[in-house]
Amino acid sequence: MSYLALSIALVFVLIPLFLSKTLHLGLEKDTLIATIRSIIQLFAVGYILQFIFEADSPLYILLMVMVMIGAATLNARKKGSVIKGITWKVAVTLIFIEVLTQGIILGFNITPRSAQYIIPLSGMVIGNSMVLAILFLNRFSAEIESRQDETELILSLGGTPKQAINTQLITSIKASMIPTIESQKTIGLVQLPGMMSGQIIGGADPIQAVQFQLLILFLLLTTAAVTSIMLGTLSYPSLFNQRMQMLRAR
Incomplete structure (x- = not known):
């Protein structure tokens, strides 16, 4: 153009x-x-x-990925102000999902080990993970506040913090994952995904473009599941003190 x-x-x-x-x-x-x-x-x-x-230097690639993770962390943490230490929890989650996905991709030689592939794929994974984290934290924070009395009742009856917060966790995890799952049900029917469209416009073979797009879709499914579950697992313990009492939402 x-x-x-x-x-x-x-x-x-x-x-x-x-x-x-x-x-x-x-x-x-x-x-x-x-x-x-x-x-x-x-x-x-x-x-x-x-x-x-x-x-094509590993150092520059690493720096670029770190910048993306840092920016995503700062943006996502705003939705989890009621959770103590949310910044490092989000950062650890993003780092883990990046290492997991790139480890599989590069370990099995799914794509070439070059910046041209690593950075765009990392950007998609980190960006999607950030959105998932925001969706999860937004819903989880709302669930914590709206069902605080219920949580404290379960604790008073001898329930553990995990049992007391389980419903809120499951609800929040499902709510954050549903958009990713639902969007993939109509992929190719309602819309052509961005990466696939870009490759086709750039002159790539449509079948090859489909293969790369499927890789992205599979990555995003893993990102959706791991981000929500890991962030929830890291977050809920900080809502309780050592006596297994729930800390009042600020």
């Missing part, structure tokens, strides 16, 4: 600006800021990735 074609594509920004102005939605400023930031951020990342791909 030429820069001229990209400039013409800005018409898709003018349309929401016009509608916002006409309907007095007041979203013009936010739309412009979002557009400008996306342009700057994506071009910056593009040049950084170009440098990393050309260097």
Whole structure:
């Protein structure tokens, strides 16, 4: 795509600006800021990735992955303010899922061991894991607050913290995983996934594009399950003190 074609594509920004102005939605400023930031951020990342791909150095790859994990952690932790130590819990979860998925991919030589494959796949895994963490923490925090009396009742009857919080955990894990599972049920029917579409537009064989997309879908299923379950397992003990009493939600 030429820069001229990209400039013409800005018409898709003018349309929401016009509608916002006409309907007095007041979203013009936010739309412009979002557009400008996306342009700057994506071009910056593009040049950084170009440098990393050309260097193909393990150190640069590791640094890029660490930056992605750090940014994802800072974003996801906001939804878990009621959970003590949520920052390191999210970070450990993201690191674990990254090591797990890349270990399998590289260990079995599913994709080449180059920055061109490692970084995009890591970005998809970490990004999806971040979204899953946000969904889980948002629902788990709400469940904790809304069912606190029920939890304390189970504890008073001799139940363990795990038994007392089990319903909230299961509900939150399922709620965070459902969007991933449901979206995969209609994949290829309702929409063509982004990676597959990008490869086809880039001239790749459609069947090869399908194979890579299936790899992504399988990765995201693992990410959904492991992220929610691991984060829940790490999080719930901090809701109780050493006497197995529930700490009041702040």
